[in-house]
Amino acid sequence: MEFESGEAAKTFYIAYAGRVGFSVRIARSRRSKCNESIIMLRFVCSREGFSREKRIIAGKKTRKRAASIREGCKAMLEVIRRGDERWVVMKLMKEHNHELGMPREILVIAKNFADTRNLLLNGQDSQYPREIRYNDLGPDDAQNLLEYFKKTQADNPFFYYAVQIENNNCMTNIFWADSKARMAYYYFGDVVRFDTKYINDKELMPIVMFTGVNHHQQPVVFGCALMVDETEASFTWLFENWLVAMPALPPVSLITELNRTMTSVVAKTLSQTHHCFCKAHILSTIQEELPDLFSEHIPFQGELKACIDESETIDSFESCWDAMINRYCLKENAYMQSLYNIRHQWVPVFVKQTFLAGVPGSQRCENFDKIIEKYFTTKTPLRTAVRQLSQTLANRSEKEAQAEFVTLFEKPFLRTASPMEKQAAGIYTRSIFDRFQEEFVESLGYHVDKIEDGPISKYRVMKNEIDDEIYSVDFNSTENKAHCSCFMFESSGILCRHALRVFIINGVRALPNNYILKRWTKHAKSGFVLDDYARYNDLCRDAVRCAREGATSTEFYAVAKDALQKAINEIVSAKLKRGQQTLQSFITSQKKQTKKVVKITPNKDASGKNLKKLTSTKLLAENDIR
Incomplete structure (x- = not known):
């Protein structure tokens, strides 16, 4: 395991000790000779070592110290600092030579949000309750957000939210999508980017976003979530709820960062979707996995980028990749081999055959980055952050309206006579x-x-x-x-x-x-089905308001009930009237059509018998229509 700080390691081990049933103390530490900073910490069981009985002199009186609880227990955890940021486990002894006490609930004692989340992520397999925190304001703040979601949905039934509840009745992952996000997905949800950049950012809340682009190539949001971890269960819950919320089929393509757990979940929940990985993210992981190669062989980075970006054909990529792998002795490198195995999901020469609609895959949308970094700090109340995000995204609709105006009323300059x-x-x-x-x-x-x-x-x-x-x-x-x-x-x-x-x-x-493609045209947002959806949403909002106001007293209830009943009766009556008009129009058109078919001008020598037969046929046809 690795930790972000010595304090984070201490937090984790104390929480672990509480779940198992023993106490912890720091037995040893070591400082750097260069700057006197701590570079090693050893945490031990409180019963580690042995103590001899001592007398303490206090003036003229003496007193005996209480009997020591130390029994020579060897259980311990030792961590050392590598570089400026990483603290890694060097020694671990799990066995105790004494009986353990009763397990206790986890006590989060971290000094900051980042260390608290580190504790939660590494302690997620515990059978005992854990405290879930999205920011520095605690669980009550999450409850305030839930109340905000309930009120928002009451005002607008097309607003969707879902909360994952643990066995101890504690909220974990939270997902929401407003009406604009859901309607945007109906029109432009063929290609989706799922951004998990902020899950591990210690300065910000762990928010993830589903995004895409509209017919003006402007970024749009298809839903957001707060995720406390990156487990398979969390990803599965999120994708399933997102699919339920979206009023259309699953996307044609999905772009994500490289995450093994997420990849497995996408394969199960979005089996018909093309899953592509962000190229920029993969290049950054290569640099993290092979830091010595990047520092010792300067040309490697340029050769790697050229091989990936400039290969026009599959054959040219394969030959270039093989040459690079052999040149830098990477044939036995497991990580590079694993990236090669999934080349069809991130190398441009393979991915270019997949419809991506210009959705940013190699770089994030800077507009959303600015929003998140401004409003989703760990010091901001959740309710405030979500409202500010919603307001900011709503304001973005003005840019879409401006683009619509330019499209509809400003004729472009034609450069040819074609x-x-x-x-x-x-x-x-x-x-x-x-x-x-x-x-x-x-x-x-x-x-x-x-x-x-x-x-x-x-x-x-x-x-x-x-x-x-x-x-x-x-x-x-x-x-x-x-x-x-x-x-x-x-x-x-x-x-x-x-x-x-x-x-x-x-x-x-x-x-x-x-x-x-309709998604690129001026009429991309036309469609009878979604117009129906929008009308339904509008009527639901009015009906909910009627119910809320009408339920306040018996008198108002009677007024609301009577109004709703009259409205329903009038709608049914209008439907019947339209149905009768349609039926009558059909009968009239059929009569005209039948007359044209049976109207024959008899010859001069036609007998009266033939005329009688013709008249009889005409009457039978009209009776059949009736």
Whole structure:
């Protein structure tokens, strides 16, 4: 085990001793010769060692010290400091030579929030109660947050929250998502980033966030949680509740940091979702695992980054990786081998075939970082932090409204006379059109060679004939489909310059429908189903308010009950009326259709018998409709 400080190690061992049934004291410490700081601590059982009887002189009288409880117990924990931050366990003796006392409840005596959390995380397997803390204000503050959630949900039934309760009736993990977050997920929840950066930040609360991007490529939140640990049980509980809260199918892709426990949970709860790892996080873990290599071989970092970022094909990555591993003697390194085994989930040449919608995967959203660092300090009340976060996120909707205004009322400047560019300007939001326009204009400078003819033609696309970057585009002229080796459309949902160039030389003048993703269009947030959801949410809020005010007295109850009953009756009546109108319209249209079918002009020599038969057929048809 490792600890953040000597005090944290002491806190943990005292708590452990309380659960087992013995007391602790510090038997020995050692200081650094350089700066006199403590670099070693040894904690022992209070019955360690032996004591001889002593007489203490107090003036003229003498008294005998109480009998010693020391019995030579060897149980102990010794930690030493490595570097400036890590305290590691060097010696441990668990066996006692005496009977243990009654176990006691954990007493959190840490001087700060970070040491308290260290105690909780390392003591989570205890069968005895543990104190759960999200900040320095204690469990009462968490109860205040719960009351806030209850009130918020009463005012807005579309607000969702869930609390995990331990056997001792203690709250642990807390999840919440407001109406904006849930509705945003309905439209833009195809790609989600799950950020766990702050779980282990000792200066901030352990908040995690589900995020994504909207049709203007602005960041949006799909839910938040406070997590006290990173166990499989906690992750499973969180993902299951998040899926229940979200009003749509699971995401197409999920981006997370590299966490073995989380990976196992995602595989179980989101089995159909593409799980990708944050590349920047993995690169940072490599530096932590191989510090000597980074310091002794300066070129290694550059070679590693080039191998990962600049490999255009799978074959080029494989050969580059093998050469690097052999050059730096890493063939037997278990960590590098484990990263290679999951290369399909983080190396760009593999991940580019997965739809990620431009969600930040290699870097966090700085906007959310600033919000968390400002409001989620360990000194802030939970209720205040959550309210400030909600208010800040609500204010962000103004930026979306501004982007909507620009998209709807400011026509973009067209740089060509192409009908395809004009079509894209009328379909996409401004930010997406700007990206498309850049690709479209750049496509005009590319050279194309047809290298294979047939139902599906193959083209070689390059900037110029001596360019090393050559892309392969397959084009199906029957279906107007193009597939490029750069996989830009598969990853972002926007056509690349290479495919656009092939479209142009083949006379494709308009974007085919299968290359226009609704999530990037001006009408991305249209949809009858969610309009229904929004109306339901609005009516629930009014109904709850009616119930709350009406329940205050018998008189008000009667008024509220009568009003609700009248409203229900009027809705039912309106539905019946609409149903009758629809039925009548159907009957009328069928009558007109039937008359057209049976109306025949008889010949001059038609007999009266035939006319009678014709009239009879017409009457039978009308009776069938009735």
